[in-house]
Amino acid sequence: MKAVRGLPLTPVPLAAAARGAAALAVPLLVGVGTGHVLPAVLAGIGALWGVSQDGGDPYRPRVGRLAVLGLSAALGLLAGELALRSGHPAAVTVALVAAALLAGAVSLRGRLASVAGLHLLLGVTVGSGIPVPGPWWHAPLALLAGVALVAVVSAAPWPWRRHTIERAAVLAVYRAAAEALAAAGTDAAEPARRQLTAALDHAHRAMGRHLARPLDPGTEPAALRAAFDTALRLGEITSALVWEGRPLPRHVTDTPLRMAARLLPGTDAANTTATSAPDPIAPHADATGAPIAPHADATGAPDRTAPHADATGAPDPTAPHAAAGSPGLRALAALYAESDRPRPDASAARLPVRPWHGRAAQVRYAVLLGACVLGAQLCAGLLHGPRGYWLPMTVAFVYKPDLGPVLRRALHRCAGTVAGVAAIGAVTLLTTDTYVLIGAVAAFGALMAVGVRHHYALATTGLTAVVFVLVDLLGDHRALYAARILDTALAAAIVLVAHFALWPDSAARRATAHTRAAVAAARRYRDLPAGAPPAERHALRRTAYHRLAEARRAAAHAHGEPGRPGRRLPDWEAEIASAERLCDAVSARNLGAAPATLPAVRCAAAGAMGG
Incomplete structure (x- = not known):
């Protein structure tokens, strides 16, 4: 269509x-x-x-x-x-x-x-x-x-389709992550990352009742829960790689789909991956066909680390390099290595209501x-x-x-x-x-x-x-x-x-309230202590991105309504975008990157519309 x-x-x-x-x-x-x-x-x-x-x-x-x-x-x-x-x-x-x-x-x-x-x-x-x-x-x-x-x-x-909807929702997260990684370093990166947030929100709602109760190991709900918990960690890594802002080779961008094929057997995720594995030693080519130099490690030497081994002990030529110089790539490689033995970490708290x-x-x-x-x-x-x-x-x-x-x-x-x-x-x-x-x-x-x-x-x-x-x-x-x-x-x-x-500013007030809540959630994520448990970090991150998506929808709603004549609406979009950049930077910091200063969040809407 x-x-x-x-x-x-x-x-x-x-x-x-x-x-x-x-x-x-x-x-x-x-x-x-x-x-x-x-x-x-x-x-x-x-x-x-x-x-x-x-x-x-x-x-x-x-x-x-x-x-x-x-x-x-x-x-x-x-x-x-x-x-x-x-x-x-x-x-x-x-x-x-x-x-x-x-x-x-x-x-x-x-x-x-x-x-x-x-x-x-x-x-x-x-x-x-x-x-x-x-x-x-x-x-x-x-x-x-x-x-x-x-x-x-x-x-x-x-x-006979008991968990099909939940499975499709979780699989959509991995596909959205692959699209966001493919868009890294381009103008499409931010929209693709927002689509990943939307996919995570949808999967979070679809998985709702499976996240609030203990599950028997070996059952399909338990496997879906493990795949969703892994998807949460993948979301953090993807945000960090988007923040790093450089194009990624095909074997990296296809990693989420290979993870989905491991975690959700029986889906068609594997059919969407690359049909041929790249040479893990030769430098990859960009979209124009020109070779891309391999990433350098912390000392500046090029990374030519051997690929991971699969379950049989044979090297997996499609795995991302474990010792790549980028903290985001290292985290992606580690997550890929663990994806054949996922462990739910109780990180999937319910979405805020x-x-x-x-x-x-x-x-x-x-x-x-x-x-x-x-x-x-x-x-x-x-x-x-x-x-x-x-x-x-x-x-x-x-x-x-x-x-x-x-x-x-x-x-x-x-x-x-x-x-x-x-x-x-x-x-x-x-x-x-x-x-x-x-x-x-x-x-x-x-x-x-x-x-x-x-x-x-x-x-x-x-x-x-x-x-x-x-x-x-x-x-x-x-x-x-x-x-x-x-x-x-x-x-x-x-x-x-x-x-x-009698109520011309209702949509604008709602947008302002949602934007304030989103900015507050982003700041709570930023202020999380370094030694906080991963479950708390993932919960705060999910809450922040969910609130930001809500705020963006509320702002679009407000722009679709006529307000009082001559009254200028706050620039909610700029404030939401700056809070998203803050969250991306915090995700990168949590994975080992150390930005000199975290970006400040604009406060254009604060106090603009009253209560």
Whole structure:
């Protein structure tokens, strides 16, 4: 696939698309075939929301997230249904506003809390907008059944692919390390090192539960843990070699892939290494074909040390030289020599977790979300009367500052709604056959599953088309295409006016807070005593680089939001980059290099935005 702005696109998630199509089509086919259409539509709504959270993370946390989604959505649906059944016009509005306040209060506390808050509010919106006859428990049970179907389909490969996701995540670290080493001494070195940090963060999250408990030796989780611990040490060495700033020969840059082949047998890491070993005595050639002089040792003599021996005692001509003059190369050679007998060193502490915003920001977001939902509900009552749930539902989807810039999310929501309306309108012009429409639901469900991983507007396109078919199956055959586009635009306008009138600096404050936390973590890593245990050193290093990656994402988020007119944003990027250079230098120092002075960290953001 082509790259966009220099970043490679991830492959199309065909398995997720197939799961999305099946999870949405099966309940509708069963409902239409048995005559129980309303429960099938509610199950389809649950499956629709489940598809939006069907990620590529390990099976256990994925199923846990879907369980949180299902329970919160079912609880919200029950509350909305009871409010609608009460017959009091104000009961629905009170239920929506209360749910919005609760959702806003918890959503900024982390990913699971965000999922719970969003789907609690969505459940109340649907429950108060779609009358469901019969016992009160039918609707929540049908919704839970749809979410459960997504969970079952998503986790179906678990028995025979139990640790495949963790293995792929750890292997990606070794590949990212090889790319960073290949980029050393070039302008691509820093971006490649950041990609290594991202790969380590992803692997750290994927390996989470295996890092917090003892593992039986000889099991696959133990082998993965050992490979991950080695990857942490490799990350430190790679940072040091990037800091040294000189190009490295092919036999060095391929070392991480050979280590992965040793530590993760059965992967295709070995197939990505060089097919022929370099001559360990002859000088290597650079990219132009000119020979590179061998490294010199501490005395200035060229290094022509014999290569390492493999397990049989024969020399391994592909190993990095053990006595190379560079401290980073010596450390890489030592790590390579030990990689056939890895020993977990308990260095993989959990990634730091903290709220993205303080308590005051959580309260402000809750109040603003409640006000936006109230405004949307009042507008829906004036414009549509019954079944005016589209406006508050759109507010719930759009006003998620923890998921990216609000302005961009609103624009993508509007664009996706227009595209979804056009797509499903074209389908209904050709046919109104129920089974053809269910086939369209399967296609748009697959599109949504792809969009969840690639682009919010694409996900909205699929979701909009699916919702129109579900509404049609409920018997609402009104021509709502133009109305839903206008409703989406109105809901987005409500969110944008409220957010930028009353909280315009939220993204900038978050970026400043993340940058301060990242700089503090880098300084803690710098100030670690020389005799500290390796586990503590690796934990501080991982925390520092993780915080820096978070800060860079928060800064990009802030630059994507319009702020107060005439107010200049701090130069977070310069401060983050200088803290990264500090961490690289500290990594080099820890491996034996002795920079005369460690680089200072710029403090451009300190105090710039207030609390």
